[in-house]
Amino acid sequence: MSKKALTREAILQQAVRSASQIGISRLTIGSLAGQSGLSKSGLFAHFGSKEALQLAVVQAAQAQFVEEVVKPAFTQPRGMPRLRALFHAWVMRLYGGSMPGGCPLLAAAYEFDDQPGAIRDALVAGQRWQRETLQRLLQDAQDAGELPAGSDVPLLAFMLFGLIQSAHHDHQLLDNHHSAQLALQGFEQLCGTAQAPAIPTTPAT
Amino acid sequence: MSKKALTREAILQQAVRSASQIGISRLTIGSLAGQSGLSKSGLFAHFGSKEALQLAVVQAAQAQFVEEVVKPAFTQPRGMPRLRALFHAWVMRLYGGSMPGGCPLLAAAYEFDDQPGAIRDALVAGQRWQRETLQRLLQDAQDAGELPAGSDVPLLAFMLFGLIQSAHHDHQLLDNHHSAQLALQGFEQLCGTAQAPAIPTTPAT
DNA sequence: CTCAAAAAAGAACGATCGTGCTATTTTGCA
DNA sequence: TGCAAAATAGCACGATCGTTCTTTTTTGAG
Numbered sequence: 140m141s142k143k144a145l146t147r148e149a150i151l152q153q154a155v156r157s158a159s160q161i162g163i164s165r166l167t168i169g170s171l172a173g174q175s176g177l178s179k180s181g182l183f184a185h186f187g188s189k190e191a192l193q194l195a196v197v198q199a200a201q202a203q204f205v206e207e208v209v210k211p212a213f214t215q216p217r218g219m220p221r222l223r224a225l226f227h228a229w230v231m232r233l234y235g236g237s238m239p240g241g242c243p244l245l246a247a248a249y250e251f252d253d254q255p256g257a258i259r260d261a262l263v264a265g266q267r268w269q270r271e272t273l274q275r276l277l278q279d280a281q282d283a284g285e286l287p288a289g290s291d292v293p294l295l296a297f298m299l300f301g302l303i304q305s306a307h308h309d310h311q312l313l314d315n316h317h318s319a320q321l322a323l324q325g326f327e328q329l330c331g332t333a334q335a336p337a338i339p340t341t342p343a344t
Numbered sequence: 345m346s347k348k349a350l351t352r353e354a355i356l357q358q359a360v361r362s363a364s365q366i367g368i369s370r371l372t373i374g375s376l377a378g379q380s381g382l383s384k385s386g387l388f389a390h391f392g393s394k395e396a397l398q399l400a401v402v403q404a405a406q407a408q409f410v411e412e413v414v415k416p417a418f419t420q421p422r423g424m425p426r427l428r429a430l431f432h433a434w435v436m437r438l439y440g441g442s443m444p445g446g447c448p449l450l451a452a453a454y455e456f457d458d459q460p461g462a463i464r465d466a467l468v469a470g471q472r473w474q475r476e477t478l479q480r481l482l483q484d485a486q487d488a489g490e491l492p493a494g495s496d497v498p499l500l501a502f503m504l505f506g507l508i509q510s511a512h513h514d515h516q517l518l519d520n521h522h523s524a525q526l527a528l529q530g531f532e533q534l535c536g537t538a539q540a541p542a543i544p545t546t547p548a549t
Numbered sequence: 550c551t552c553a554a555a556a557a558a559g560a561a562c563g564a565t566c567g568t569g570c571t572a573t574t575t576t577g578c579a
Numbered sequence: 580t581g582c583a584a585a586a587t588a589g590c591a592c593g594a595t596c597g598t599t600c601t602t603t604t605t606t607g608a609g
Contacts, residue, residue, distance in 0.1 A: 160458045181587040240458040252516040253365045253445040297526045301506025311457040386557040
């Protein structure tokens with residue numbers, strides 16, 4: 140890889156970490172240059188504008204999501220194993236050290252939902268692809284007869300994504316250490332073996 | 345009410361609308377002054393600092409949530425009617441014209457989750473209170489035997505809040521016009537009359 | 550109506566940011 | 580090793596923002 144590409148990768152890796160903490164729209168070229176050991180104009184030359192830099196950060200974060208969540212899931216057998224692997228990796232990514240300030244893509248969805256432009260377009264495309272991937276794995280599980288009878292796949296994908304967001308919210312804002320467990324419990328209630336809705340874990344009186 | 349308080353209320357009402365679109369951290373005193381028909385320094389004198397202004401915006405948005413969502417629900421009978429009224433108003437608020445850019449409190453949760461200070465503290469307190477309110481209404485419904493047997497109230501509150509966030513995300517970013525319907529469907533599946541998990545709406549083959 | 554107090558306006562400051570231009574250093578091939 | 584090209588640094592400009600200080604306008608009680 141050329142020197143330029145290597146430097147660009149290093150910049151973006153640091154930028155994604157910073158975006159996780161302060162948000163993509165609050166990235167500044169100056170502080171990013173300092174963290175990367177470059178001068179302002181040296182870093183600027185890699186992207187040409189701040190918006191291009193922000194767009195590159197979005198794409199880098201999306202690529203990282205695919206590497207850390209989607210690809211590992213596809214090493215599992217089709218059906219519930221693959222679906223469960225995707226959901227587990229998706230939830231657990233919120234607790235690893237790689238994103239100290241939370242998922243920059245979820246945050247960016249709130250930052251840019253009212254700001255038309257290339258960044259919003261990239262976010263929309265990425266979120267649509269995420270949802271379609273989730274629905275595809277759900278459909279595979281349903282075709283294999285591994286989901287509760289009569290499950291509504293789009294609704295289920297909608298609810299599972301809600302669990303992700305709730306886990307993120309409770310972890311990042313409320314410091315709730317049980318949020319991952321709640322999300323995984325919710326997944327099992329919606330998709331798992333508990334066909335009947337929530338059998339009490341303690342014997343009835 | 346004194347002139348000062350009246351002007352302050354008008355400023356905050358406009359500020360909440362702006363925060364809905366651009367976020368609380370991107371509010372600027374200058375543009376807010378223009379929208380309120382005041383000068384920069386005239387507006388500034390009402391708050392004393394930008395952080396105090398942002399804190400006042402958070403409190404105004406929280407008060408608005410109580411007025412529009414919580415209080416109307418408490419006019420309904422305890423149990424499922426009250427719970428359903430709360431959830432419906434909560435979802436539908438995302439689609440009314442009062443918050444053109446989405447819920448500023450949900451967005452603020454992402455903006456300030458890594459920024460310690462009075463604003464984050466106020467957001468945390470407000471979200472904890474929201475969750476406790478939701479859990480209290482769920483508990484009432486469970487005590488009345490109106491929830492599916494063995495329902496886990498904290499988990500249910502966690503999942504219902506996820507439905508709110510998913511609806512917000514799909515509406516604001518993906519322009520999904522069915523997102524409210526999905527959230528309400530999800531509510532009925534989790535809390536509603538469908539005790540068995542999702543009876544198919546179309547007759548089985 | 551008067552006039553002191555409250556409210557708002559106006560102007561200016563230092564700081565920060567994105568960006569453009571030029572000089573300097575570093576790279577990698579001949 | 581020499582040298583053109585690529586990569587980076589240095590510097591400055593204009594714009595924007597929060598904040599302070601002073602002046603002007605507006606309010607409302609006596």
